[in-house]
Amino acid sequence: MSSEAPKRVAVVGGGILGVSTAVHLLREGGSVILLTEGRLASEASGRSLSWLNSAGERSTPYHQLRLAGVERYRTLFAADPSREWLQFDGGVMWNAVGHGEETSARHAYEKSIGYDSKLLAPEEIGRIVPGVDSSSVPENAIFNGGEGWVSLPHLLEHLMEEFHELGGELVLNAGKVSVLSSEGRATGVVLPSGETYDADAVLVACGAATPSVVAPLGVEIPNGSPVSMLVITKPVEHSLESVLNTPRAAVRPNPGSTLALDHDWYKEHITEYSDGTFGIPDEVVQELADEASKLIAGNPELKPASWKIGYKPIPGDGEPVLGELDAVSGCFVAFTHSGATLALIVGELLAGEILTGDKHPMLATFRPGRFSQGFSRS
Numbered sequence: 001m002s003s004e005a006p007k008r009v010a011v012v013g014g015g016i017l018g019v020s021t022a023v024h025l026l027r028e029g030g031s032v033i034l035l036t037e038g039r040l041a042s043e044a045s046g047r048s049l050s051w052l053n054s055a056g057e058r059s060t061p062y063h064q065l066r067l068a069g070v071e072r073y074r075t076l077f078a079a080d081p082s083r084e085w086l087q088f089d090g091g092v093m094w095n096a097v098g099h100g101e102e103t104s105a106r107h108a109y110e111k112s113i114g115y116d117s118k119l120l121a122p123e124e125i126g127r128i129v130p131g132v133d134s135s136s137v138p139e140n141a142i143f144n145g146g147e148g149w150v151s152l153p154h155l156l157e158h159l160m161e162e163f164h165e166l167g168g169e170l171v172l173n174a175g176k177v178s179v180l181s182s183e184g185r186a187t188g189v190v191l192p193s194g195e196t197y198d199a200d201a202v203l204v205a206c207g208a209a210t211p212s213v214v215a216p217l218g219v220e221i222p223n224g225s226p227v228s229m230l231v232i233t234k235p236v237e238h239s240l241e242s243v244l245n246t247p248r249a250a251v252r253p254n255p256g257s258t259l260a261l262d263h264d265w266y267k268e269h270i271t272e273y274s275d276g277t278f279g280i281p282d283e284v285v286q287e288l289a290d291e292a293s294k295l296i297a298g299n300p301e302l303k304p305a306s307w308k309i310g311y312k313p314i315p316g317d318g319e320p321v322l323g324e325l326d327a328v329s330g331c332f333v334a335f336t337h338s339g340a341t342l343a344l345i346v347g348e349l350l351a352g353e354i355l356t357g358d359k360h361p362m363l364a365t366f367r368p369g370r371f372s373q374g375f376s377r378s
């Protein structure tokens with residue numbers, strides 16, 4: 001940092017993007033106040049499959065950012081491979097019966113860009129990937145050996161230890177915080193109670209609520225966030241190590257011999273109530289658990305222990321929205337799909353931008369200014 005006094009940054013949102021950026025800011029000498037509506041990890045970061053990957057096809061800058069994201073997790077993993085909440089045992093995907101050609105085409109694309117991808121026959125999956133019932137694999141499957149998974153609530157707890165050690169200030173149960181600005185520059189934040197906090201810069205990392213938090217500033221960010229659910233099973237004996245993405249269930253190991261499950265086929269069974277909460281019939285949750293059981297060697301009975309439903313943050317055009325607002329200098333946003341994969345790298349790059357003012361080239365195509373009609377500063 002060039003200035004004498006540490007830059008004071010208000011980070012709004014206690015999900016993984018807010019917490020990661022807050023810790024990176026503190027590491028670089030910033031002064032941070034982190035404010036969140038309720039408790040930490042109360043939204044998407046508390047109910048995420050958190051498969052760490054850049055599988056499939058997407059824009060080159062997004063792929064590169066995700067690869068850097070996975071690399072940061074590998075560094076964290078290497079520091080202590082025994083952590084039960086961060087593991088790198090690869091990912092497996094397959095399509096429905098009769099769609100083997102799509103799987104082959106995806107593999108060919110992944111190979112063409114140097115992504116670690118192996119196309120395997122069902123019997124090879126059974127041999128190479130522990131814990132999978134190979135009879136559930138149709139004609140072929142892809143094994144991406146470089147992928148991993150993380151439990152975000154555990155990562156968040158890990159990062160918060162450092163946050164407190166480095167002197168970060170935390171405000172829980174703040175309610176819906178708003179950004180204050182004057183003459184086109186962010187000046188701090190205000191709580192529904194009327195309490196205000198001055199800041200040199202503000203980061204809005206409010207997940208699916210990010211577009212509505214910046215809207216009063218005259219900034220439009222299209223929101224494509226769907227409703228989604230994550231189920232955690234009761235403890236079960238299994239030897240699954242990889243993440244599975246299959247036509248009827250996505251499954252990953254989870255601390256405490258449990259499994260984390262998600263998918264989207266049951267979306268129409270989810271009801272949103274007027275108080276903002278969600279419901280789904282128990283039978284549908286059990287059906288997802290039954291689908292997951294078919295994928296696991298020995299087909300153990302899976303019993304849902306908890307399930308959480310809410311919005312999965314996804315910008316309207318599917319690409320991350322990261323960086324400073326054109327309309328309000330000093331106000332930054334972090335709003336993205338795959339925020340688990342991106343959390344560490346985005347926190348690092350945004351913290352650098354907030355403290356130094358230097359725009360990082362890897363974020364060039366993700367600026368919020370792309371949605372505005374006028375010119376963009378980046």
Ligand SMILES: Cc1cc2nc3c(=O)[nH]c(=O)nc-3n(C[C@H](O)[C@H](O)[C@H](O)COP(=O)(O)OP(=O)(O)OC[C@H]3O[C@@H](n4cnc5c(N)ncnc54)[C@H](O)[C@@H]3O)c2cc1C
Binds near residue numbers: 048051313337
């Ligand atoms: C079911 C599911 C599966 C997923 N699978 C994957 C995956 O496999 N791989 C992957 O990389 N990513 C995955 N994701 C995405 C990833 O989990 C999210 O991108 C990430 O957790 C988002 O973190 P966040 O910090 O942006 O938002 P959140 O975790 O939603 O946190 C936002 C926080 O801001 C707070 N807030 C909102 N408005 C305000 C306000 N006005 N004032 C104060 N606080 C406010 C909220 O209370 C919340 O605590 C998945 C997500 C879901 C839900």
